[in-house]
Amino acid sequence: MTTPLRTAEIIAVGSELLTPDRTDTNSLWLTARLNDLGIDVRAKAVVRDDRGDLAALFTQALGRADLVVTTGGLGPTDDDVTREVVAGALGLALVEHADILASLRERFARRGWPMPGINRRQAQVPSGATVLPNPNGSAPGLWIDRGAKVVVLLPGPPRELQPMFDGEVGPRLDVRSDGRRVRRRVLKITGRSESQVDEIAQPIYGPLAGGDVPVATTILATPGQIELHLAASGSDVKQIDAVLAEAVQALRAALGSVVFSEDGRSLEAVVGDLLKERGWHVAAAESCTGGLLLGRLTDVPGSSDWVIGGIVAYANDVKVRDLGVPQALLTAHGAVSEPVARAMADGVRQKLGADVGVAITGIAGPSGGSDAKPVGTVVVALSGPSPSVKTFRFPGDRKTVRAHATAAALDLIRRALIS
Amino acid sequence: MTTPLRTAEIIAVGSELLTPDRTDTNSLWLTARLNDLGIDVRAKAVVRDDRGDLAALFTQALGRADLVVTTGGLGPTDDDVTREVVAGALGLALVEHADILASLRERFARRGWPMPGINRRQAQVPSGATVLPNPNGSAPGLWIDRGAKVVVLLPGPPRELQPMFDGEVGPRLDVRSDGRRVRRRVLKITGRSESQVDEIAQPIYGPLAGGDVPVATTILATPGQIELHLAASGSDVKQIDAVLAEAVQALRAALGSVVFSEDGRSLEAVVGDLLKERGWHVAAAESCTGGLLLGRLTDVPGSSDWVIGGIVAYANDVKVRDLGVPQALLTAHGAVSEPVARAMADGVRQKLGADVGVAITGIAGPSGGSDAKPVGTVVVALSGPSPSVKTFRFPGDRKTVRAHATAAALDLIRRALIS
Numbered sequence: 001m002t003t004p005l006r007t008a009e010i011i012a013v014g015s016e017l018l019t020p021d022r023t024d025t026n027s028l029w030l031t032a033r034l035n036d037l038g039i040d041v042r043a044k045a046v047v048r049d050d051r052g053d054l055a056a057l058f059t060q061a062l063g064r065a066d067l068v069v070t071t072g073g074l075g076p077t078d079d080d081v082t083r084e085v086v087a088g089a090l091g092l093a094l095v096e097h098a099d100i101l102a103s104l105r106e107r108f109a110r111r112g113w114p115m116p117g118i119n120r121r122q123a124q125v126p127s128g129a130t131v132l133p134n135p136n137g138s139a140p141g142l143w144i145d146r147g148a149k150v151v152v153l154l155p156g157p158p159r160e161l162q163p164m165f166d167g168e169v170g171p172r173l174d175v176r177s178d179g180r181r182v183r184r185r186v187l188k189i190t191g192r193s194e195s196q197v198d199e200i201a202q203p204i205y206g207p208l209a210g211g212d213v214p215v216a217t218t219i220l221a222t223p224g225q226i227e228l229h230l231a232a233s234g235s236d237v238k239q240i241d242a243v244l245a246e247a248v249q250a251l252r253a254a255l256g257s258v259v260f261s262e263d264g265r266s267l268e269a270v271v272g273d274l275l276k277e278r279g280w281h282v283a284a285a286e287s288c289t290g291g292l293l294l295g296r297l298t299d300v301p302g303s304s305d306w307v308i309g310g311i312v313a314y315a316n317d318v319k320v321r322d323l324g325v326p327q328a329l330l331t332a333h334g335a336v337s338e339p340v341a342r343a344m345a346d347g348v349r350q351k352l353g354a355d356v357g358v359a360i361t362g363i364a365g366p367s368g369g370s371d372a373k374p375v376g377t378v379v380v381a382l383s384g385p386s387p388s389v390k391t392f393r394f395p396g397d398r399k400t401v402r403a404h405a406t407a408a409a410l411d412l413i414r415r416a417l418i419s
Numbered sequence: 420m421t422t423p424l425r426t427a428e429i430i431a432v433g434s435e436l437l438t439p440d441r442t443d444t445n446s447l448w449l450t451a452r453l454n455d456l457g458i459d460v461r462a463k464a465v466v467r468d469d470r471g472d473l474a475a476l477f478t479q480a481l482g483r484a485d486l487v488v489t490t491g492g493l494g495p496t497d498d499d500v501t502r503e504v505v506a507g508a509l510g511l512a513l514v515e516h517a518d519i520l521a522s523l524r525e526r527f528a529r530r531g532w533p534m535p536g537i538n539r540r541q542a543q544v545p546s547g548a549t550v551l552p553n554p555n556g557s558a559p560g561l562w563i564d565r566g567a568k569v570v571v572l573l574p575g576p577p578r579e580l581q582p583m584f585d586g587e588v589g590p591r592l593d594v595r596s597d598g599r600r601v602r603r604r605v606l607k608i609t610g611r612s613e614s615q616v617d618e619i620a621q622p623i624y625g626p627l628a629g630g631d632v633p634v635a636t637t638i639l640a641t642p643g644q645i646e647l648h649l650a651a652s653g654s655d656v657k658q659i660d661a662v663l664a665e666a667v668q669a670l671r672a673a674l675g676s677v678v679f680s681e682d683g684r685s686l687e688a689v690v691g692d693l694l695k696e697r698g699w700h701v702a703a704a705e706s707c708t709g710g711l712l713l714g715r716l717t718d719v720p721g722s723s724d725w726v727i728g729g730i731v732a733y734a735n736d737v738k739v740r741d742l743g744v745p746q747a748l749l750t751a752h753g754a755v756s757e758p759v760a761r762a763m764a765d766g767v768r769q770k771l772g773a774d775v776g777v778a779i780t781g782i783a784g785p786s787g788g789s790d791a792k793p794v795g796t797v798v799v800a801l802s803g804p805s806p807s808v809k810t811f812r813f814p815g816d817r818k819t820v821r822a823h824a825t826a827a828a829l830d831l832i833r834r835a836l837i838s
């Protein structure tokens with residue numbers, strides 16, 4: 001039996017990945033796949049198309065990790081240095097591979113082009129390497145056994161890399177694994193801040209990190225949503241899953257109904273499923289969020305089963321004329337007030353013939369705030385069988401306030417449906 | 420005069436950055452700032468909180484680059500290894516810094532807490548290092564001169580790192596620069612695919628890469644938008660800016676009116692400015708995009724000056740009752756058709772009293788497609804002084820089709836306003 005592969009390093013090759021606008025997303029995708037196979041990623045790097053830099057990083061990575069995966073730099077041009085550098089670092093000769101050359105020629109012939117001379121470089125293979133076919137591009141991948149270690153060279157474009165990993169690399173790594181697996185669970189929460197969640201959750205996940213099957217917990221926060229990511233590894237998948245299920249249950253019990261999803265579903269999908277279950281239809285009236293709530297509600301495939309539509313009443317005229325908000329309410333309380341939010345929700349429900357009407361009115365900023373109603377003040381209201389209204393002061397800039405507000409409105413619908 | 424700093428490497432320290440869910444965004448922000456100062460980033464890495472791994476990577480990076488910037492690992496816990504590892508790798512002793520200790524104690528005292536013993540570690544400074552104060556956190560940064568080279572240690576949280584860089588690091592690097600600067604320009608394009616843009620643009624930007632002042636070009640594509648990023652560097656800022664301005668002009672001339680922005684503005688901001696200029700107000704009727712177009716229109720601060728609102732007519736009933744689309748049109752042509760799109764645009768313009776009405780109807784998928792109208796079929800229409808209608812077949816999944824459709828509708832408004 002060969003030694004199992006436990007640790008990996010990922011090296012992304014490409015000068016374009018070192019600009020302020022580009023990020024290496026392949027390594028995130030690969031990390032998830034490697035973790036699933038029980039392999040931890042211990043470091044990752046991005047290097048420019050430079051022989052010396054890549055050789056140094058590659059050699060160091062192979063010294064540390066059981067598996068080194070490179071992405072990119074397998075194209076036909078002089079800038080594509082990965083094949084050559086890895087072969088050199090491993091002391092392997094590059095030999096022309098007749099099958100690759102034939103399939104490259106065929107690939108070009110199918111389009112009625114002769115193969116450019118430079119593409120011949122893509123048929124160069126380090127002596128002894130296994131060629132990984134690439135149905136979606138001209139650059140084949142490579143698998144190189146190196147004693148107990150493994151080196152894998154993958155093309156950069158995700159649509160070439162991902163099927164190649166799943167078809168060729170994953171199964172080969174699976175054979176080399178010792179059955180160790182990383183399993184994950186995610187709890188999604190809304191209506192609480194990151195520190196509020198952590199205060200409740202830490203006493204539970206803290207001790208879990210030191211258990212017989214250690215559970216690692218990460219908190220991810222976005223406006224209106226907190227996620228708790230739990231991960232545990234081992235060779236007994238049933239045991240790990242049981243430990244994770246227990247952890248999820250304990251966290252859910254402590255956090256209560258602010259947890260809206262344990263199965264990966266988004267808040268809008270959870271709300272959609274609840275509406276569909278009851279056979280209810282929703283309509284929305286939006287002011288400061290200007291359509292974003294409706295955009296989220298209709299983001300779910302099949303949402304025409306539960307979304308009728310809505311009215312974006314950005315101007316006060318529209319609130320009065322098209323939503324039937326009494327002018328007197330606007331004058332007495334202002335557009336951002338609980339009476340107006342309630343009237344908007346009632347109006348859109350009646351107007352569009354929905355079972356549930358939901359409304360958002362607020363001050364997203366940067367201007368429009370006052371001492372009494374500063375930027376971030378948002379009122380959400382629900383009309384229908386369980387009417388309700390809530391006023392919030394959200395932190396952050398325009399984008400953040402709008403994201404918080406849509407989450408709060410979705411949560412208002414959710415709470416009415418689960419109560 | 421000291422040797423100018425030309426190249427940098429960035430090392431992000433933290434095991435949590437090696438999970439599938441987290442990405443190192445600090446390096447993108449830092450790359451933009453370093454480029455502005457004429458410093459190229461030649462490699463970047465993410466390492467776990469491990470003394471050996473960090474020491475090896477740091478030593479190698481300092482061998483290659485003039486400047487090494489680390490982010491993270493400056494906290495008070497045993498997992499925070501950056502200070503100690505960097506000092507060790509440079510052969511510097513760690514000494515307790517009285518001022519830091521005093522300010523840490525004061526920081527805790529302000530909140531009425533005694534300073535936990537472990538925070539004392541944050542007062543440890545490599546001998547000879549310059550302390551960079553951190554007004555937003557407990558971890559001070561460090562600047563270490565190393566002959567002609569420089570090492571900078573920054574805290575991980577962006578709200579601590581960014582002000583520290585701008586306040587303490589940037590000015591010090593500026594002194595060490597030779598006046599070389601990287602300048603950038605961005606052209607934003609809509610209504611063309613990446614390959615269409617490249618076919619027209621490559622003959623122009625290709626030769627520019629080999630000019631006296633080489634201009635590097637990157638293409639970034641998102642659904643409905645292509646960006647051309649141009650960058651050039653040198654010490655004569657006026658000359659570089661002139662070369663870039665010439666390049667922008669040549670590309671704009673070749674690409675024509677599909678270029679909507681040269682100054683960083685988003686498509687919705689450009690449309691907003693054009694509407695505001697004319698004093699016109701817009702209203703939108705959306706079907707398959709379900710509010711996303713209105714969401715984008717109202718994303719621009721001050722948009723209440725040109726957006727009245729709109730109607731999301733997800734159900735056909737709403738199209739008839741609230742937008743006044745004749746049932747006969749729906750029956751004869753179907754909801755996704757040019758006559759219905761036109762009627763929706765007319766309806767929302769009249770109903771909400773707008774100068775311009777815009778409408779989107781289409782099939783975002785995954786279901787609902789047919790042979791005649793497959794998923795991705797989208798019709799956008801404009802009502803008002805320059806009415807128009809256009810049918811598209813967008814590629815991709817639900818999210819992609821919806822993004823393409825909102826961009827197409829915004830572009831229809833833009834074209835009516837610039838014609």
